[in-house]
Amino acid sequence: MLDSVIPKIKDWPINLIALKKDKIMQASIADTLIEFNKAYPTNSKIRELIQKTLYLERIRIKTDSWEVDPEDENEFWAKIKKQLFVADPSLIEEHKSQELHQEMLHEIVSRYTHEICGNFKPGVFWMARQVLRRIFARLFNAHFGGFKGLFYPDEKLKDKLIVAGPVDKIRNLVTKGTVILVPTHFSNLDSVIIGFGMDYIGLPAFQYGAGLNLFNSKMFNLLMSNLGPYKLDRRKKNPIYVETLKSYSKTNVIAGANTIFFPGGTRSRAGNIENDLKLGLLGTVMEAQREHYFTNPSTLATKIFVVPLTISYPFVLEASSLIEEHLKRTGKEQYLTQENNMPPWKTVWKFFWETFSKSSEITLSLGEPMDVFGNNLDDDGFSLDKLDRKIDVRQYFMNKGMMKVDAQRESIYTQMLGDKIVAAFKYNNVVYASHVVAFVAFELLRKQLDSPDIFTMLRTPEEDREIDFDSFKTNMKRAIDELYMLNNRKQLKLASHITTKELPEIIDLGIEQMSMYHPNLPLLRTKNGNITSEDLKLLYYYHNRMDGYGLQKYIG
Amino acid sequence: MAMAYKNTSDKAPVGVIGAGSFGTAVANLLAENGEVLFYSRRPDAVELINKERINNGQAIHKNITATADLNEIADRCYLLFPSVPSDSFRQLMRDASPHLRPDHILIHCTKGFDIKLEEGKTILDKDLILFPSDIYTMSKVILEETTVRRVGCMSGPNLAREIADFHPAATVIASKFEEVIKEGETAIRSKRLQVYSNNDIYAVELAGVLKNSMALAAGALGGLGYGNNAMAFLITRGLGEIIRLSTAMGADKHAFLGLAGIGDLVATCTSPLSRNYTVGARLAKGETLEQIIATSSEVAEGIKTVSISKKLADSTDIKLPIIQAIYRVLFEDLKVEDALGYLMEYRFGYDADYM
Numbered sequence: 001m002l003d004s005v006i007p008k009i010k011d012w013p014i015n016l017i018a019l020k021k022d023k024i025m026q027a028s029i030a031d032t033l034i035e036f037n038k039a040y041p042t043n044s045k046i047r048e049l050i051q052k053t054l055y056l057e058r059i060r061i062k063t064d065s066w067e068v069d070p071e072d073e074n075e076f077w078a079k080i081k082k083q084l085f086v087a088d089p090s091l092i093e094e095h096k097s098q099e100l101h102q103e104m105l106h107e108i109v110s111r112y113t114h115e116i117c118g119n120f121k122p123g124v125f126w127m128a129r130q131v132l133r134r135i136f137a138r139l140f141n142a143h144f145g146g147f148k149g150l151f152y153p154d155e156k157l158k159d160k161l162i163v164a165g166p167v168d169k170i171r172n173l174v175t176k177g178t179v180i181l182v183p184t185h186f187s188n189l190d191s192v193i194i195g196f197g198m199d200y201i202g203l204p205a206f207q208y209g210a211g212l213n214l215f216n217s218k219m220f221n222l223l224m225s226n227l228g229p230y231k232l233d234r235r236k237k238n239p240i241y242v243e244t245l246k247s248y249s250k251t252n253v254i255a256g257a258n259t260i261f262f263p264g265g266t267r268s269r270a271g272n273i274e275n276d277l278k279l280g281l282l283g284t285v286m287e288a289q290r291e292h293y294f295t296n297p298s299t300l301a302t303k304i305f306v307v308p309l310t311i312s313y314p315f316v317l318e319a320s321s322l323i324e325e326h327l328k329r330t331g332k333e334q335y336l337t338q339e340n341n342m343p344p345w346k347t348v349w350k351f352f353w354e355t356f357s358k359s360s361e362i363t364l365s366l367g368e369p370m371d372v373f374g375n376n377l378d379d380d381g382f383s384l385d386k387l388d389r390k391i392d393v394r395q396y397f398m399n400k401g402m403m404k405v406d407a408q409r410e411s412i413y414t415q416m417l418g419d420k421i422v423a424a425f426k427y428n429n430v431v432y433a434s435h436v437v438a439f440v441a442f443e444l445l446r447k448q449l450d451s452p453d454i455f456t457m458l459r460t461p462e463e464d465r466e467i468d469f470d471s472f473k474t475n476m477k478r479a480i481d482e483l484y485m486l487n488n489r490k491q492l493k494l495a496s497h498i499t500t501k502e503l504p505e506i507i508d509l510g511i512e513q514m515s516m517y518h519p520n521l522p523l524l525r526t527k528n529g530n531i532t533s534e535d536l537k538l539l540y541y542y543h544n545r546m547d548g549y550g551l552q553k554y555i556g
Numbered sequence: 557m558a559m560a561y562k563n564t565s566d567k568a569p570v571g572v573i574g575a576g577s578f579g580t581a582v583a584n585l586l587a588e589n590g591e592v593l594f595y596s597r598r599p600d601a602v603e604l605i606n607k608e609r610i611n612n613g614q615a616i617h618k619n620i621t622a623t624a625d626l627n628e629i630a631d632r633c634y635l636l637f638p639s640v641p642s643d644s645f646r647q648l649m650r651d652a653s654p655h656l657r658p659d660h661i662l663i664h665c666t667k668g669f670d671i672k673l674e675e676g677k678t679i680l681d682k683d684l685i686l687f688p689s690d691i692y693t694m695s696k697v698i699l700e701e702t703t704v705r706r707v708g709c710m711s712g713p714n715l716a717r718e719i720a721d722f723h724p725a726a727t728v729i730a731s732k733f734e735e736v737i738k739e740g741e742t743a744i745r746s747k748r749l750q751v752y753s754n755n756d757i758y759a760v761e762l763a764g765v766l767k768n769s770m771a772l773a774a775g776a777l778g779g780l781g782y783g784n785n786a787m788a789f790l791i792t793r794g795l796g797e798i799i800r801l802s803t804a805m806g807a808d809k810h811a812f813l814g815l816a817g818i819g820d821l822v823a824t825c826t827s828p829l830s831r832n833y834t835v836g837a838r839l840a841k842g843e844t845l846e847q848i849i850a851t852s853s854e855v856a857e858g859i860k861t862v863s864i865s866k867k868l869a870d871s872t873d874i875k876l877p878i879i880q881a882i883y884r885v886l887f888e889d890l891k892v893e894d895a896l897g898y899l900m901e902y903r904f905g906y907d908a909d910y911m
Contacts, residue, residue: 373658373705385703387654395659396705399735400568400634409706412732416705550687 002202005171009122012204013178013256014228018120020255025113028251032109032244033102039243043089043098050104053238054080060235068215076111080104105240112244118207118230125205125227132196135352136161163197164430164493165366169379170307173369174203176381177303178256180285181206182421183364184273184310185262187317188214191229194260194309197364207252208260209245209281234266242280250284254291256302261285263421269326271319271541273310273425275548277418279411286410286417289372293394294403301394303381306417308367308424312495314360314434314513316541317347323541331455350517360513365493367424373413374420426548430493431483433501437510438542440475441467441523441531443555445539458536467531476507478554486549514542569593570743571633573648574640575601575622577612581719582637582665582710587617588746594622595629614720630655635663635739637710638694642668642857645694649701656702663708663729663740664694667764668857669864679863682887686867688805693761708736709757710744711764712815713823715830719749726750728816730760752815759811762802767821768832768858769865770794773882774825775836776892790878791818791825796910797876801865804872809911832858839885840892862886877902 006012017024040046057077061069070076086092087100173179183194191208198206209232215221230248233241253259261281264274285304292301316322370376371393375383383393396413397403444467451457480503486492498506511531515521520535522542533539567590572583575596583594594616596602605611605622616622623629629636630652640648645666656662670692671679678684692700695707708731719725729740729751737753745751754760770790777786798821799812811817824830828837835856838848845859866883869876881899884890890898 375703385653386701389654391658391703393658395657398659399739401659406735408734413705415732416699 001200002167002171004202004204005174006204009125009204012122013258014120014205014207015122017207017252017255017257018228021117021119024251024255025117025248027255028244028248029106029109029113031251032113032247033106035243035247036105036109036240043094043101046101046105047084047087047089047097049239050080050084050101050108053108053240054084056238057236064235066213066216068212068221070115080108108240109244112236112241113248116230116232116245116248118228119226120205120207120228121226124223128223128227129199132192136196160361161193161197161200162361162363163201163366164363165309165428166368167201167366169377170366170369171202172379173305173307173377173381174258177305178253178288179203179206179258179369180253180304180306181258181260182263182282182306182308183260184425185264185267186271186311186313187267189317190262190267190311191260193311193362194364195227204258206260207257208262209249211266246280246284249281250288250291253285253288253304263418267318267322269322269329271316271323271326271544272547273429273545275422275425277422279414279418282418282421283411283414286372286414290397290405290410293397294405297394297403304372305369305377305381306372306421307369308421308428310365310367310425310428310430312363312365312430312432312435314362314432315517317517319518319538319541320535323537326541327455327458327537360516361495363430363495365428365430367428370420372417374417427491428493429545430495431498431546432495432513433497433506433510434513434542435510435545436476436479436483436498437507437523438514438539439546439551440479440555441472441533442536442539442543443552444472444475445533445536447556454540458540460536462532462534465532465536466526469525469530472531473503473507475555477503479551480506482551482554492549514538567591568634569621569632571595571629571636573626573629573636573638573652575605575611576639576641577614577716577720578665578714579637579639580611580614580616581714581716582639582744583620584614584617585719585744585746585749586637587619589743590619592617592620593629593633594620595626596622596624599624612716612720626652627655630657630660634659635661635743637663637665638698639665642666642670642694646670646692646697646701649697653702656704658703658705660704661706661708661736661739662698662702662704663710663731663736664698665710666694667711667761667768669693669765669860670697671864679860680887684867685871686864687871688868691805691864691868693758693765695757695761706733706736707731707757708733708740709761709764710740711760711820712752713819715823715827717829722748724748724750726752726815726819728752728754728760728811728814730754730757730811730816732757754811754814754816756808756811759802759807759809760816762805762807763798763812763817764820765857765861766798766801766865767794767817767824768856768861769879769882770798770821771824771830771832772836772839772856772858772862772886773878775828775833775838776840776882776885776895777836778828778833779837779840780892780896787825791821793904794825794878795821796908797865797878799910800874801868801876801879804874805868831856835859844889845886859886877904 009015040049054077061073083100083104087097089097170179183190191210205228207228207230210224210229212231212233215224215231232245263277263282265278268274289304368376371383373393373396375391375393378384382390385391445465446457449457449460483494487494497509501509511523514523518535518538522535522538523531523533526532569591570586571593572579572586573595575594583592586592594605602622602624605616609616638648671690695709698704698707708729710727710729712727714725714727727749729737731737732755741751773790773794774787777790795812795818799809803809827833835848835858862879862882865876865879869879877899881895885892885895
């Protein structure tokens with residue numbers, strides 16, 4: 001465990017921001033209103049906007065209400081409905097109507113901003129950290145022997161939760177500017193594990209947007225509400241909410257909040273590493289960097305650093321439900337229910353128990369930090385070109401020597417940043433034995449069955465899923481040889497259990513890793529020594545993790 | 557909202573890098589709208605341009621000043637038009653990189669690929685396997701080698717000779733950045749050059765390169781003395797192959813129906829002046845590739861393009877019968893007549909299957 005870069009929790013940016021959260025909310029509300037008046041320049045357009053929002057909100061309240069929703073929702077929107085009637089421009093003077101619409105917009109934006117805003121209390125953070133450390137300590141204790149383990153948890157933690165990558169550099173950058181962490185997203189536990197991992201390497205706590213669905217659990221709500229995350233309601237797709245959320249996130253980044261953005265948007269349904277990013281929130285990071293250069297044209301302007309992070313699990317807590325959802329979506333199923341709760345605590349406990357108490361580990365693989373344009377950085381956060389010369393990145397916002405706001409230009413910069421992040425996800429991916437066995441087994445089976453499509457293949461009866469072990473072994477060898485090649489070319493990383501073990505051990509470990517947690521085993525050995533699967537969907541899910549490296553060519 | 561940062565100038569000259577025939581034509585076009593700084597790496601050429609006011613048989617506009625100093629051109633210009641052959645493009649970008657800044661805009665005019673190969677391999681090696689990720693268009697080279705992000709390309713039916721002769725023409729400026737298109741258009745649009753825009757720079761670049769192989773085939777048809785029916789057959793089906801290959805490489809197909817696609821293809825396949833066309837015609841007359849290469853100063857871009865396309869088709873499982881046929885003529889001693897016979901027997905099936 002590394003010392004905290006900023007020793008006192010009360011000095012952390014997240015706490016300093018929480019202390020002035022009212023001011024930040026005001027700034028965010030003002031920013032949202034400016035953006036709306038730019039995008040909807042006439043009274044009638046603002047009216048349409050409010051009408052559309054009202055309509056969508058009333059449908060949401062009727063069809064999809066949650067425990068966490070405020071009690072006065074119906075009243076609030078009924079009031080807006082009335083106000084809309086009063087503000088009808090065909091009934092009153094234009095300027096009066098305009099005033100009333102602006103008031104309504106302000107009210108809605110303000111309500112949303114308060115809903116989104118999170119809080120941070122150093123005391124709650126300190127307690128949560130202690131509790132989490134104890135829990136993890138107990139878990140390692142189970143594996144590493146006896147009562148003594150309880151007192152030396154840290155020694156083993158580094159083998160169980162591995163934080164890899166340029167840790168020292170990132171620790172330094174936290175003191176030089178604002179760090180935006182962009183992780184892959186596989187599980188609802190990601191944020192807890194990343195939070196724990198970043199705390200472990202001594203970084204001050206990050207802010208992030210947690211799905212409002214998680215706050216339906218009362219205990220979680222109580223705890224999380226004071227640990228910094230702001231609330232993100234994916235049911236609300238109306239333009240006012242979306243813009244308010246973006247402004248809130250931008251205002252916080254400008255204020256210096258080190259933030260975690262999951263650029264994939266939601267958890268990866270198919271189990272693959274994200275390659276299609278949602279650029280909305282990432283775009284606010286670009287805007288924040290531009291704001292810094294506008295308000296401070298000297299070299300002292302705050303710099304924003306982007307750090308990609310790829311998480312590797314031997315198995316994923318929600319794998320079954322995620323892949324089901326993915327298949328329903330790709331199968332064009334019309335109706336989908338959104339999973340709106342944390343998994344039960346018992347399941348979460350089992351997940352950690354299996355992960356930490358057996359021979360497996362979680363890796364948080366940090367990528368090389370970059371500026372918002374994807375350039376490399378030196379240890380002090382200066383942007384470097386390919387020849388390691390310092391470059392003045394503010395010029396990216398200039399045209400012929402003049403700073404100019406150009407939203408279209410920035411949207412392309414954001415796309416380019418997204419491409420860099422996707423590439424970094426892939427080459428920082430730490431490959432586990434479970435990922436390789438799943439990939440090879442599934443591809444072999446795909447060739448063996450030759451089904452017309454993935455859905456037919458997934459319905460293959462159990463007795464037809466057997467793979468000859470010798471063929472499996474030969475293909476594993478080929479896949480691993482190719483993985484070494486890719487590793488040499490820095491296109492991915494290999495877990496130490498792959499580089500230090502022999503092939504038969506890797507195969508056994510891979511099968512074991514995947515099977516520790518799931519009741520129906522994605523892979524198992526048959527009595528006659530061959531390989532089979534009790535759950536092809538799960539096997540498909542784990543296989544997808546290795547998609548996009550061109551490994552298919554070597555199988556079969 | 558705008559804020560002055562350092563010396564600002566709307567009157568900064570526009571730079572052209574590369575003093576070949578197309579670079580010269582571009583410099584002359586730009587000079588009609590303002591001052592142009594014209595880079596050649598050869599000091600003797602620079603002196604000649606500045607003194608004699610002629611280059612590549614083209615008179616040099618009075619607004620053009622030549623220089624052999626990359627630093628000067630990068631320092632004085634915000635907008636640059638690199639126009640050098642694809643073989644030397646990456647090296648040029650490496651040389652220019654120390655002088656280039658994040659506020660530069662680069663619009664390249666180079667229709668070619670850059671391939672990263674292992675040591676000792678060449679693109680003409682028979683056993684070479686290529687994947688789309690091995691292939692760089694010039695905009696990707698710029699992004700990889702320099703800090704410049706605002707990149708565009710100029711492409712279309714723009715035969716240098718005709719531009720030099722003041723014939724009217726149209727071109728496409730493609731970039732993801734509206735700003736780049738606007739700057740490029742303002743700089744180069746004139747009474748003799750109509751400018752269209754496209755945001756799909758990758759497709760526009762691919763269209764510009766891949767048409768080169770069809771120009772070889774067109775030369776071969778011309779060399780055999782065939783007429784317009786055969787040429788129309790080649791152009792249309794050739795376009796199909798270009799589109800099929802490009803979509804396999806990740807491009808969208810729309811740009812191929814515009815000036816940079818079908819427009820450039822028609823111009824190149826029907827102009828007997830191009831190097832590619834000449835190579836095709838000589839092949840049809842019975843010369844071998846070795847003989848042609850031995851007597852040419854430069855390798856025609858089309859020979860490289862055919863080899864690259866064929867190797868890509870092999871790795872992506874797409875069918876490109878025309879390109880396969882040209883490849884076999886170039887590298888496997890198939891006679892042009894036999895290649896044509898093969899294509900006439902090939903069952904293409906549905907006509908516009910590439911849309």
